[in-house]
Amino acid sequence: MNRKVKILYINFLQFKKNFIQYPYRKFNFIELFLIWVSEKLTRSQFLVLSGILVGLSAGSAGVILKVFVHYIQSSISTDVPFEERLLIYGIFPLIGITLTAFIVKYFFNGDEEKEISFILKDISKKQSKVKITKMYSQILQSGITVGFGGSVGLETPIAVTGSAIGSNYAQRYRLGFKERTLLLAAGAAAGISAAFNAPIAGIMFAFEIILTGLVFTDFIPLVIASICGSLLSTIILNEDILFNFQARETFNHFNVIYFLGLGVLTGFYSRYFLVVGQYVHRFFERFKKKMLLKALLGGLMLSILCVLFPPLFGEGYINIRTIYQGNVKLLIEDSLFSYFGNSEVIIIVFLSLTILLKAFATSITLYSGGNGGNFAPSLMAGGLLGFVFGFSLELMGFTEVPTTNLMLVGMAGVMSGAMYAPLTAIFLIAESSSGYDLFIPLMIVSVISYLINRSFSPINPSFKELAERGDIFTTRQDQNILSHISLKDCINPSSVQICTTDSMEEVLHKFRNSDQNSMAVVDVNNQFWGLLNREQLRPFLLNKESAEGTSVSQLAIAPPFIISPNDSVMEVTKMFDEADVWQLPLLNEERNFMGFISRSKILTNYRALLRDYSE
CATH class of the missing domain: 3.10.580.10 (CBS-domain)
Incomplete structure (x- = not known):
């Protein structure tokens, strides 16, 4: 009995020491408790606990951002007469990009580091220490950009936010470089997992993108964080907000030839998407010191594109869902192309132009001052490309064309090539559509697209300049x-x-x-x-x-x-x-x-x- 009292007293003294060492102003009670707990648990046990906390925090950030954008877009109702919708498409993208640039300039000191590449640079050059402002700046900026019609996605900002949460959590509790990097990746995985309700895709994203060139054996915290993020989004968000496609056709191995063709098509489109991004980036670089002018110019260009092609407005998932439900003609009726009718040829021309211009709309949004990522644009473009490919085959007289499956697999193909992340793309579509029976076509298309882009550049062009300067880790361990x-x-x-x-x-x-x-x-x-x-x-x-x-x-x-x-x-x-x-x-x-x-x-x-x- 005396021994137990003595142990209890020693624990109390240790807690008191922590309380005195870290004043209440700096650490709240929960943080003091965690510091005390960290001294009682083994390293592995504390990392598991950390994975849960980081996963829940990053998942919450993803849910908040999704709900924030959904609220803005619900307020800007597009369920109005055609002429008023055109007015919405012509004004709100301009407002969104300009407002985002204004906030960045006057509230975040002009800090435009918003891409995953800067997180990779923080890992390499700053020992995985991410700015604390990244824990909330991305939510505000990307929420406004996408909510007002910016042609980008929310997933990259969610991943950046999750990375910042994981990094700052690790810094708060004085964890080392390896633990800090692991929790940074866990935050990113949880964010992606929450955005798509796809925990395996979140884990693959962490390994393929965030942890490139790093070797980890203790990845359980990352898995746990991803699970927590997915569970949180499933419990809180409804299916209208989540990326979700259930209906599909049974895979027939006689259709492999179609998927081979789609793989080549998505591979070259991915390359086109990346090249357009580089071109637009160079164009807006000349306005680097004139942030608001750049935003006004980019916002005006995007607004014009959205008026001409309304599917470019916002993330674009609703357009994929509309086509998925067999209502492709609704997209024509909501655009100026309705004056030309809604014949099969008009549908193909309209969607083909939308696919080509999506690369410009996304790049303009990103590089003129908006905040977002390439996840949603690559998925939307891939879905449209798969539909156009299948629809064209049907018009040419081919029978039993799996158009629905081509849409799903097309999403994975463009994402794989544009992001150099084939495993992430495969599992993302498989999980979000419950389409595990589509693994073979998903692998065929994703790998072909990835290899085509690798033949042009071994490194993702978005990361190439940083990699050549040695600012990010690559698969070359000696260079790292x-x-x-x-x-x-x-x-x-x-x-x-x-x-x-x-x-x-x-x-x-x-x-x-x-x-x-x-x-x-x-x-x-x-x-x-x-x-x-x-x-x-x-x-x-x-x-x-x-x-x-x-x-x-x-x-x-x-x-x-x-x-x-x-x-x-x-x-x-x-x-x-x-x-x-x-x-x-x-x-x-x-x-x-x-x-x-x-x-x-x-x-x-x-x-x-x-x-x-x-x-």
């Missing part, structure tokens, strides 16, 4: 580790310099009293002149030749490479491999000598980081 090494940590601390005014006796004395094989030659202003190495001076050091009449400047030779402070360690490593030397000079812009970069120091730092990441 080298990108974490600083040049300053690779400078040889025992570098000895030779001045151009030094006599040969002084030079020989320095070499005899040093173990360095090379020394930098500088003038009185520290300007770099070249190198002197021990091999050059061997005859003088062995007294085989007289150094009389020989000057330092005469003997100085140019190095094979000169390193700049702006060079990455990866670039420096390539220089060492090509030159086959052990140290190279580091010069600033004024050609002042800053020291020797040592190859052995790079290897030492590499081994240390490799050991840290393996633990």
